[in-house]
Every structure is written in C-alpha cells, then in structure tokens.
Amino acid sequence: MRLALNVAKYEKILDETPAREAVEEPTLLRPNVTHLRTRDLYEGLCQTMGSQTFQHKDPRLTCSYHTNRSPYLILQPLKKEVVNLAPYILLYHDFVSDYEAEKIKELAAPWLQRSVVASGVQQAKVEYRISKSAWLKDTADPVIGNLDVRIAAATGLQAKAPYAEYLQVVNYGIGGHYEPHFDHATSRKSPLYRTNTGNRIATFMIYLSSVDLGGSTAFVYANISTPVVKNAAVFWWNLHRNGEGNEDTLHAGCPVLVGSKWVANKWIHEYGQEFNRPCGVNPGD
Numbered sequence: 001m002r003l004a005l006n007v008a009k010y011e012k013i014l015d016e017t018p019a020r021e022a023v024e025e026p027t028l029l030r031p032n033v034t035h036l037r038t039r040d041l042y043e044g045l046c047q048t049m050g051s052q053t054f055q056h057k058d059p060r061l062t063c064s065y066h067t068n069r070s071p072y073l074i075l076q077p078l079k080k081e082v083v084n085l086a087p088y089i090l091l092y093h094d095f096v097s098d099y100e101a102e103k104i105k106e107l108a109a110p111w112l113q114r115s116v117v118a119s120g121v122q123q124a125k126v127e128y129r130i131s132k133s134a135w136l137k138d139t140a141d142p143v144i145g146n147l148d149v150r151i152a153a154a155t156g157l158q159a160k161a162p163y164a165e166y167l168q169v170v171n172y173g174i175g176g177h178y179e180p181h182f183d184h185a186t187s188r189k190s191p192l193y194r195t196n197t198g199n200r201i202a203t204f205m206i207y208l209s210s211v212d213l214g215g216s217t218a219f220v221y222a223n224i225s226t227p228v229v230k231n232a233a234v235f236w237w238n239l240h241r242n243g244e245g246n247e248d249t250l251h252a253g254c255p256v257l258v259g260s261k262w263v264a265n266k267w268i269h270e271y272g273q274e275f276n277r278p279c280g281v282n283p284g285d
C-alpha cells in the first residue's frame, strides 16, 4: 500500500516538474603552459608507480651506508639509495622512526589548512595542488628540532631557519595530488624571496605514511617515479651550482587512489650554504 502511494506521489512530482534543459558540461582545457605539456608523461609515470627498474642498468645507482663524515651519522648511518643521476635524486630509507612519523602528523593535524602555491607576489589555492598543509617550527617539539639536525647531517647543509624553511607537513586524501611543478622560484617576484635567503637550493621530503594505491612522486623529465616508502626521505638539488634552476627537477605528487598520504617538506635555501655546496660556473653542475 505504502509503496503504491510512493510511486504515485513521485510520478505526480515528475509530471509536474518542467523538463530540465540539457546542461552543457564545460570542457576542462589544460592551460598551454610548458610544464603542462608534459601531462601525458606525468600521467604515465603515475600509473607505473615507481616500478621502473633502471637500477639494474647503471652501476652508479648504488645503495650504501651514508655517514657524510658526521659524528652523528657514524653512530647511526643512513641507508642511502641513489635513485637518479641527472637530476641527482636520493632516497634515504628509514630516515624517521614510526614514532617520529606519528608525532609529526599529530603535531601538524590541528593546524592543517588547504595548501597554496606561490602565484606572482601572492599565495593562491589552485586546483593543481589538492592537499592540506601546516608549518611546524623546530621549537614545536624535540622531534622536529632533532629532524633538522639529522637533515643537516645527511645533506651537509644548514637546515634551520633562516637558511631553510620550517617543516611543511602535507596531507593528501583520496584524489589529492600536486601536478608537475618546480619547488624553486622561477620569478624574482616570488614570495619565496621574502626571507632574503635566496632560492630553494634543495628539497628534502619525508614520507610519513604509506599509501595503498597511487601517490608516488613523479619526476617527469627524469622519467622515474618514487613510490611512497613510509619513513623514507627523498632529496634532490633544485638549483645548479651556478644558481640557475634545474628544469629537470620538474616533479609531481601523483593522485592518491586509495589511502591517505602524508609527507613533510624541508626546503633548504641558497644563503648560508656557500661553503657546504660551493658555487660553480658549469651550467651542467
């Protein structure tokens, strides 16, 4: 009885509702920007999710214990994997412990906000970066302060403000991604220069979670993607020794298909590193 009444009720509503005009779906056009022309490469790399096996082809892509002549690392060497030579990309396995990864996420969680990117002199929310992020000062907790010490030991660079940015913690939900971009500023007007410490010479990015599917970091021109290896950290130089941006570092955070992805970024700036990474004039270095 109830069912029959419902059917009659909804048929009446349908009869009375004017037919909706066909809605034309807007076509999503990809802007004609150089790095977006690499879209197909990017999507291909996201689909292979770090399964490239170049390691077998080049003996210079090694795994080793890394002490960097630092007393800190002699006691606790890092597991370093050379993932790519040009651009130079390293993966440090087990760079943080499970406890540290959980602590960093716990400290960041209350402060997460929609991520932004540098847009001219300002910062803007854009649809090509879908995630939430928060900044953590080294004084927020001993775990964060210790991390700076370890990053400095691994890279031989100064990792504390103002020579580096605070730690940026990023969370991507399902569908979260960051399309191909450079970490360094490509314009002198960028807000990155506000601290007067130059451009971002290097990126040190720690994976604080694993992901069930998707989410690898794709290096478009290097033609590799690094899978999300929990507790591992990726390092690369954004700038050549002559201070110019290395365009081969174009990279992306692939869409997360299943799971929740967490990373922490430490961006190291040029100034203060003069004796740690001396300048050079060769545009290839």
Ligand SMILES: O=C(O)CCC(=O)C(=O)O
Binding pocket: 170, 178, 183, 215, 216, 217, 218, 251, 252, 253, 254, 263, 265
């Ligand atoms: O999430 C990733 O794998 C890459 C993130 C990234 O490139 C960035 O935050 O600048």
Ligand SMILES: [Fe+2]
Binding pocket: 181, 182, 183, 251
């Ligand atoms: Fe990036």
